[in-house]
Amino acid sequence: MDVAEAITHPAAEVREVRMSLSPSRAGDFQTCPLLYRYRTVDRLPEPPSPAAARGTLVHSVLEDLFDAPATERTLERAVAMLPGQWAELLEEEPRLAGLFTPEQAAEETAWLSSAVELLGTYFRLEDPRWLEPADRELRVDHVLESGLGLGGIVDRVDVAPDGRIRVVDYKTGRSPDPRYEDKALFQMKFYALVLWRTRGVVPTLLQLLYLADGTVLQYEPTEDDLRGVERKVQALWDAISASYERQDFQPRPSALCRWCAHTQHCPEVGGTL
Structure with a gap:
């Protein structure tokens, strides 16, 4: 099998499918082969969620915190970084601005406060003043x-x-x-x-x-x-390749379905693509 080959899906144009796998896409296929198809083959857009955006924000703060001198890596500094990091994320991903309307200022404030709580937990688990990541x-x-x-x-x-x-x-x-x-x-x-x-x-x-x-x-x-x-x-990729060849990605209903962004397309709940 070549590094890349063209696969035709009945619900999508011809796409180039590469022999590559990440933990996220592997997890998608293990959770639900149809979810893998929606994200990787059809590449259906997913609306941003406050929880996912908060995760991205906190990750961004914890990454950049280590740019500061060791003695300055404090919770107070991390919290102070939140507004600026959020502004950068909004510039990089304008669609995140739709998470909160001007009338939802209180909700946005509460959301930022929840990010502060997560940072507080991080500082109870580790002291970044004593860490120098490679x-x-x-x-x-x-x-x-x-x-x-x-x-x-x-x-x-x-x-x-x-x-x-x-x-x-x-x-x-x-x-x-x-x-x-x-x-x-x-x-x-x-x-x-x-x-x-x-x-x-x-x-x-x-x-x-x-x-x-x-x-x-x-x-x-x-x-x-x-x-x-x-x-x-490797076995997982072999199963994915077989699904491509059959053009058949079966849904796998579970409790996780309640958080899926593609239920309107899922045949398990009467959806269509």
Whole structure:
């Protein structure tokens, strides 16, 4: 199979489908193959949500906070950065301005306050004055022997003086039920696999910081773990390729459907594309 090939979908024009996978798109297919199609094949637009915009805002603040001298990385400075970072996001993505009308000033103020609470939780989990990340918002890429490209963006990579690597991801939602922790860690294992294959070092620690409830989820991967992830990712791509060939992406109803932006198109609830 070539790195790129044209696939015709009955509901879309001919599109170029690349042999590439990110944790987000892999998660989409595992959650619901039809959701994968809507986002990756049909590329249907999704309206911005206050929760997603708040997540982007908090991530932006935590990324840029490390530009300040160590002694100045305080909660007060992070909170003071919020209005300016929000203004930059509005300039970069004008559609976010539709989240709040002039008459909804009180709602916007409450929304910003909720971002302050998330930052407060972050500072209870870590003290950034004692951290010097090696990388922030790091793009990582690797091509498997099969030709499948893996890629994504890591929130933060810390490297100790002895070479040990810690991979950190910020989550502005709540931590998962213990039954679903493996699903939450898949993204981190995906990043760990790419870092291992590109740097030759297995990350020592994978760390998810859940800022809505102050939970820290950690995992110490091994080479065997990451080989298993590699096999899983390849099998997942094989399943995606089969769906392309059949032009058949089946819906997979679950409790997550209530948050889906594409219910009007989903045949499970009488929608049409």
